[in-house]
Amino acid sequence: MTKSKAVPVTGTQPTRRDALKTLALGGGAAAAMPLWARYAGAQTSEPIKVGFQVHRTGIGAAYGRWYDRTTSAAAALINEQGGINGRPLKIVAEDDGTDPKRGAEVVEKFATQHNCDIGFGTLFSHVVIGSAPRAGELKLPYFVVSEGHHVASGMLNRYTLQPGITDVKSQVQAMAPFVADNLGKKVTMIFPDFAFGHDHRDYFTAAIEAQGGEVLEHIAIPPTETSFTKYFPKIPRDTEVIYHVMVGPAVLTFVKELGEFFGPQRPEMFGFIDSLEAVDIGSPGLEFLDGTYFWEGNPRYAQEDQSEYDAFFRERVGVDANGASVSDPKDVSTYAHMFGCWETLHVVKAGMESAGYRGPQDRAALIEAVEAMTDMPHSNAHPQGAKIFNGKTHQVFGHQYITKVVDGKLLLVHTTSIEDTFYPDEADYTTQAL
Amino acid sequence: MDFGPYLMLATLEGAVTAAVLALTASGLALVFGVMRVVNVAHGEFFMLGAVLAWWVTNMLGGSAAFGFAVALIVVPVLVGFLAVVTDMTVLKRINYDPERTIVATIGILYIFQQVTLMTYGPDARPVVPPFNTRLALPWIEFVDGEISLYWPWGLSITSYKLAVIGAAALVLVGLWVLMTRSKLGLLMRATEQDRDMALAFGIPVERVYALVFGLGAAMAALAAVLIVPIQQAHYLMGHDPLLLSFIVVIIGGLGSFPGTILAALLIGLSDGVISVFFSPTLAKILATLLVALVLVFRPQGLFGARDT
Numbered sequence: 001m002t003k004s005k006a007v008p009v010t011g012t013q014p015t016r017r018d019a020l021k022t023l024a025l026g027g028g029a030a031a032a033m034p035l036w037a038r039y040a041g042a043q044t045s046e047p048i049k050v051g052f053q054v055h056r057t058g059i060g061a062a063y064g065r066w067y068d069r070t071t072s073a074a075a076a077l078i079n080e081q082g083g084i085n086g087r088p089l090k091i092v093a094e095d096d097g098t099d100p101k102r103g104a105e106v107v108e109k110f111a112t113q114h115n116c117d118i119g120f121g122t123l124f125s126h127v128v129i130g131s132a133p134r135a136g137e138l139k140l141p142y143f144v145v146s147e148g149h150h151v152a153s154g155m156l157n158r159y160t161l162q163p164g165i166t167d168v169k170s171q172v173q174a175m176a177p178f179v180a181d182n183l184g185k186k187v188t189m190i191f192p193d194f195a196f197g198h199d200h201r202d203y204f205t206a207a208i209e210a211q212g213g214e215v216l217e218h219i220a221i222p223p224t225e226t227s228f229t230k231y232f233p234k235i236p237r238d239t240e241v242i243y244h245v246m247v248g249p250a251v252l253t254f255v256k257e258l259g260e261f262f263g264p265q266r267p268e269m270f271g272f273i274d275s276l277e278a279v280d281i282g283s284p285g286l287e288f289l290d291g292t293y294f295w296e297g298n299p300r301y302a303q304e305d306q307s308e309y310d311a312f313f314r315e316r317v318g319v320d321a322n323g324a325s326v327s328d329p330k331d332v333s334t335y336a337h338m339f340g341c342w343e344t345l346h347v348v349k350a351g352m353e354s355a356g357y358r359g360p361q362d363r364a365a366l367i368e369a370v371e372a373m374t375d376m377p378h379s380n381a382h383p384q385g386a387k388i389f390n391g392k393t394h395q396v397f398g399h400q401y402i403t404k405v406v407d408g409k410l411l412l413v414h415t416t417s418i419e420d421t422f423y424p425d426e427a428d429y430t431t432q433a434l
Numbered sequence: 435m436d437f438g439p440y441l442m443l444a445t446l447e448g449a450v451t452a453a454v455l456a457l458t459a460s461g462l463a464l465v466f467g468v469m470r471v472v473n474v475a476h477g478e479f480f481m482l483g484a485v486l487a488w489w490v491t492n493m494l495g496g497s498a499a500f501g502f503a504v505a506l507i508v509v510p511v512l513v514g515f516l517a518v519v520t521d522m523t524v525l526k527r528i529n530y531d532p533e534r535t536i537v538a539t540i541g542i543l544y545i546f547q548q549v550t551l552m553t554y555g556p557d558a559r560p561v562v563p564p565f566n567t568r569l570a571l572p573w574i575e576f577v578d579g580e581i582s583l584y585w586p587w588g589l590s591i592t593s594y595k596l597a598v599i600g601a602a603a604l605v606l607v608g609l610w611v612l613m614t615r616s617k618l619g620l621l622m623r624a625t626e627q628d629r630d631m632a633l634a635f636g637i638p639v640e641r642v643y644a645l646v647f648g649l650g651a652a653m654a655a656l657a658a659v660l661i662v663p664i665q666q667a668h669y670l671m672g673h674d675p676l677l678l679s680f681i682v683v684i685i686g687g688l689g690s691f692p693g694t695i696l697a698a699l700l701i702g703l704s705d706g707v708i709s710v711f712f713s714p715t716l717a718k719i720l721a722t723l724l725v726a727l728v729l730v731f732r733p734q735g736l737f738g739a740r741d742t
Contacts, residue, residue, distance in 0.1 A: 057551060
C-alpha cells in the first residue's frame with residue numbers, strides 16, 4: 001500500500017495537539033489492522049462527515065462529475081490510511097445545480113440536517129459567493145475549490161478557506177510575463193460575464209499593463225450563451241494575442257467558432273484551459289489550436305518528467321495519460337482543477353489532526369489549525385506541486401503551468417515559480433471573531 | 435472590423451438564428467392555431483430532438499454525414515410519435531381545456547427534462563456536422579471610383595450554417611404547401627376554423643389534433659437536429675427556444691403562419707444585429723418590449739385576424 005507523506009504544519013502548536021498528531025500517525029500505521037481494530041484508539045468511531053457541495057447538474061456538471069470522482073478517490077485513500085484522528089471520513093454529497101440560491105440551501109442542509117463537520121468542494125464562483133455567507137453564519141468551516149479571487153480579496157468570511165487551489169489573480173499575474181514576452185503585447189480578452197470572468201478581466205489587465213502591454217478590448221460573454229460568432233467582430237484588427245477563457249456547456253462551440261472566425265489568419269492565442277475542460281482537444285474543428293498556448297492548473301497530459309505523485313494521483317482517480325477516464329477515453333477529465341478536491345481533503349485531514357478535532361465544538365480550532373499552515377511540499381497529498389498557504393487571506397499559492405498544443409496534445413513549456421504568483425495581502429481574516 | 439462587413443456578419447449569424455427559430459415557432463403556432471393549446475413543453479421537444487440526434491449519430495457510428503442524414507429523418511418522426519402519445523394520454527384526457535393544458539404541459543416539460551437528465555446526463559455533447567467548410571466572404575470597396583472586391587478579416591460563414599438556412603426555408607415551404615394544397619391541410623384548416631362544425635362534417639377531429647401536436651413537435655425536433663452540429667445537445671437547451679418561440683408567435687399573431695415566419699426573421703435578425711453592435715441583453719430587452727407593445731396596441735399580433 002502506498003502511504004501519503006504527512007503534511008508538515010509550521011507555527012507553534014500546543015503540545016497536546018502534537019501528541020494527538022502522533023497518535024493520528026499511529027492511526028495511519030493501524031491501517032493494516034483488521035477493520036474492527038482500526039478505530040479502537042479514537043474517542044469515537046463515528047465518521048467525520050464532509051458535506052460535499054457538488055455541481056451535479058446545471059452548467060458546472062462536467063466539473064461536478066470529476067470533482068465527485070476525485071473526492072471519492074481521496075476519501076477512499078484517507079480511509080485506507082486510517083481516516084482522520086482514527087475516524088473514517090464520510091462524504092455526504094448534495095447537488096447544488098450550479099445555482100447560488102440552491103448552494104446556500106445545501107450549505108444549510110449540511111449544517112442542520114446532515115450534521116456535517118465541514119462543507120467542501122464548491123467550484124463556480126457565483127455559487128461560492130452565494131453560499132459562503134450562510135456558512136459563515138452557521139459557523140460551518142467551508143473549504144472551497146473555486147479559483148475565484150473572492151476568498152483572498154476579503155469579500156467572504158473567516159469560515160471560508162481555499163487551501164487546495166490557487167486563485168485567478170495569482171494565476172493571471174504569473175501568466176502575464178509569458179504572454180508579453182513570447183506572444184505579444186496587444187491583447188484582446190474574451191471572458192465569461194460573471195465573477196470568475198471579472199477576476200480575469202481586472203487582474204490580467206493590470207498584470208499585462210505592468211509588463212508594458214495593453215488590453216485593446218474586453219469582450220464579456222454571458223456563461224449561458226450558445227452562439228458566439230456575433231461577439232468576435234469586436235476583436236480589433238491589430239490584436240496580437242487573443243486571451244480566452246470560457247465556461248459552461250457551450251465551450252466547445254465557443255472555441256470552434258473562434259477558429260472559424262479567424263480561418264487562416266489567426267493571431268497568437270493564449271487560453272485558460274477552462275475553455276476546453278472536459279473537452280477532447282482532438283474534437284473536429286479544433287485543429288486550428290495547434291501551436292496555441294494554454295494555462296493549466298495541472299497538465300492534462302502526463303508529461304515526460306511526470307512526478308511519481310502525479311502518477312499516483314492519476315492511478316487513484318482513474319485517469320489515463322491523456323487525461324481521460326481509464327474506463328472511457330472519450331470521457332475527458334477536468335484535470336486542471338480537480339486536483340484541488342484531493343489536496344483540500346488532505347489539508348482538512350492535516351488540519352483536523354493538528355487541531356485534535358473531535359466534533360463540531362472544535363470547528364473554530366480547525367480554522368485556526370489551517371490558518372497556521374504554511375508550506376505544503378510536493379507529495380501524494382499535493383500531487384499538483386508544492387504550495388504555500390497564507391493563513392491571513394485563507395488562500396493557497398502554487399506553481400502554474402503553461403502548455404502548448406503540439407500534434408493534438410498539450411505539452412508543458414513553462415512552469416512558474418510560486419513567488420511569481422504572490423501579491424500583497426488584501427485581507428486578514430484572522431482578525432475576525434470565530 | 436469595418437461597419438459594412440460587420441453588419442453582413444451580424445446579418446448572417448442572425449439569419450441562422452432566424453431559420454431555426456422560424457421552424458420551432460411555426461410548430462408552436464400550428465399547435466396553437468389548430469388546437470388552441472399553449473404548449474409550454476414545446477422547448478423540450480426541441481431539446482429531445484437534439485439529444486436524440488446525438489444518440490442516433492453515436493449509435494450508428496460510421497461517417498458523420500450518414501449518421502446525420504439518418505438522424506434528420508428518424509429523430510423528428512420519433513419525437514412526433516412521442517408527442518402523439520402525449521396528446522392521446524394527457525391532453526385528450528383533459529379535453530384540451532386551456533387552463534389545464536398549460537398546467538399539464540408544464541408537467542410534461544419537467545418530466546422530459548428530468549428523464550433526459552437521468553438517462554442522458556447533464557453534459558453537453560457534440561454532434562459532428564456532415565460537412566463544414568469555412569467560406570471567406572468578400573466585401574465591396576471603392577478604390578479611385580472603381581468598385582473592387584476584397585476579403586475582410588474575419589468575415590466568413592461555414593457551409594453548414596448556409597445549409598441550415600436553406601434547409602429551414604425548404605421545410606417551411608413544404609409546411610406551407612401541406613397546409614394550403616393538401617387534403618390533410620384542408621382538414622387542419624377546417625378544424626382550426628370551427629371544431630364543432632368540422633366534427634359535424636365527419637372530420638376525425640381527435641385524430642387531426644393528435645397529428646397536429648405530433649407535427650408541431652416534429653418541427654421543433656427538426657430545428658434542433660439542424661442546430662445541434664453548431665451547438666451541442668444539453669438537457670437545459672429547450673428554455674431559450676421556448677421563450678423566443680412565444681415571443682415570435684405573439685408578435686406574429688397567434689396561429690398566423692406568415693406572421694410567425696416574419697416575426698422569426700425580425701427577432702432572429704435583430705438578435706444577431708443588436709447583440710453584435712450593442713449587447714445581447716439589449717436584444718432580449720427589445721424583443722420583450724416589442725411583445726409588450728404588441729399586446730397593448732395590437733393584441734391579435736401583427737398578422738393575426740381581428741375577432742369581429
